[in-house]
Amino acid sequence: MQEFRLKKRVAGSLLATSILALSMAVLPNGAAAQDSDLQGEIRFSWWGGQVRNDKTDRIIQLFEGQHPNVSIVRENADWSPYWERLTIQSTGNNQPCAITMQTRWLATYARPDILMPLDELVENGTLDVSGIPEPVLNSARGADGNLYMIPHGVFYFALMYNEQMAQTAADAGVAPLDYPYTWDEFAEYLTAILPHLPEGAASVHNMGREQDAFVTWVQSHGEEVFDGSNVGFTKDVAVQWFEYWEALRTAGVTEPPEVMISDNSALIEESNIANNRGFMTNRPPNQLGSVQTTVDTVSPGTTIGITPYPVGPDGTVGMDIGANGIAIGASCDEARVPVAAEWINFWTQNEEAAGIYESDNGVVSIPALATAQAEDPDTQPTQVEHIELYQELIDTANPVFWPAGGYQALTDTLNRAYDAVAFGQLTPEQGADQLIADLQQQLSQAAR
């Protein structure tokens, strides 16, 4: 277990530090050599909404244009159904040849009978991983040490806020948040800004049930979320988390529980931040562009900015990062593997493809491409902001190792525990007990 922890820490810090270090690296040599004789049909699956679908479709058309005898069958879905469908496909040995995968879910699928180990294809040059930082590449390995996906985007977590409300408060004398700020300073700011918000607006979405925020809290307090397949954090840190949000809730700084749940499941256009009913919320920063587009329609004149999560009392950064990438299904027959590999090479290495995608699902994993995107005047300003904040934060990030079933388990158990606290059914202590017991049970079941 100690070896595992050490491995995780080393991998984590390497991942965090070397991405920035490599950001000035020479641009990759472009796409791998194109094979005009390449032919065949493969299925490619990904998750996401319409904007991502459109971008993906354009990239596929570009690829198919360069390889006229290749056809890619599109299989897209929303986030949750995507994983359910992949599970069912894996059961029937009917998974697509090219599968979009994420490090948070990798442990569930990282088996040679579901995903093809890719090391050999990398060694013989079929797969081109040049420019991808080694720690990022290693984050795509399973527990058996095999490489199971080629990462194309690194994602991180941040907070979105209403820039006009922040300015109004600043004009009224509330000192702006200046990163790095601690959780206590964050709460003080949110409390100070409340009187300057429109009537009925909350300073912040109640994040007591949000696992991204909780992970950041735990790690910023010097603890681990998971210890292998066990709960890694103490009861104290969970109690403090619940107490933190309960204090903000009872002070009116954040929403009551029914508003929290309503906002949690709301579409962007229905959300409090889009309707000027909330100042700050947690949404993935790669959604900044689509959030701003929606806000432009719902609340014209409002602009949304992104800011990092608070740091711990001693300045520890708790932000998790992960990678999205493309895996090859184990059921992909031999004749189609070269097509799938070339597709992955194109997706990860081709500058034009990266330019179309604009880091839509995580900042492009090759640092030089990320820098090029940020400097490109044609890149959407929101995406530039997304990439620049990533480059600012990445060297201090704290990647979590997600065990099999860990993501679902933490989301489910935290939701239920904090809901019970916020609705007054449990005290923070009881909520923490329930959280740890339920989470441990689910992790144990998944690991058995």
Add this chain to the structure above:
Amino acid sequence: MQKFFRRNFAGYAFLSPWLVGFFLLAIGPILASLYLSFTKYNVVRPPQWLGLDHYVYMFQYDQRFWKALQVTFQFVVISVPLKLIFALGVAMALDKGIRAIGWYRALFYLPSILGGSIAVAILWRQLFNYDGVINSILRLFGAEGPYWLADPKYSLWTLIVLAIWQFGSPMLIFLAGLRAIPQELYEAAEIDAAGPVKKFFAITVPLLAPVIFFNLVLQMIEAFKSFSGAFIISGGSGAPLDSLLFFTVYLYNEAFSFLRMGYASALAWVLLLIIALFTAIAFWTSKYWVHYENERG
């Protein structure tokens, strides 16, 4: 035997599409789920035999199982009688020989056709959202509506209203039953000075009892299996506070969110047994309150 097959070959040939479907697509998965309910099976790894572990855990330790049962029973016990009463009321109103009866029937049946769909569940969510149509109407009268879907005090009621709204199917069956009651009985009762209430309880209810029983069994089974409304409105989790944790939603989550297919199979078998038990109870009680015209007294 050979003669039997030769004589019935044509019949079995015509039946074969259904037989193949039944044995391969129904009986096969049913038996497979029974086996899986005794195993740990997460889809991506082969099943491991556990014996009765899932059932022991379910009844002894799984608090969410009991919560799911409680929510489901609450839904069944409240929604089924209300839906049947509403359907019977509308059927009686439509049994008055009013004009354009066909249009009314189609209109009232429409929600039942749409009722189980995802689209209607999404529509329901939009109606009952904080900024939805219901609260907008309330605001016209100066009232501020609650968070219908996010407040555990109200969330189940929105689904009960949705269930009642899908009254079309039992309503049509009631209407057919009402049409079968001889008018002479009502005329004779009127001669005896019976009022509407007396006629309803002395003639309509007893003669309609077989139809009421049929609708009761059908609607009860449907209510136990209710899924899409709770799933969509709760975002798939049963939130808030598990107030929408229908048995089927819990089962679905165990199967497809947590990949505990073995446990989900055990839950499915328990649900089947519960439905079978309550159907049997309904049949057992029917001998005390359901009478058929051709029965000998």
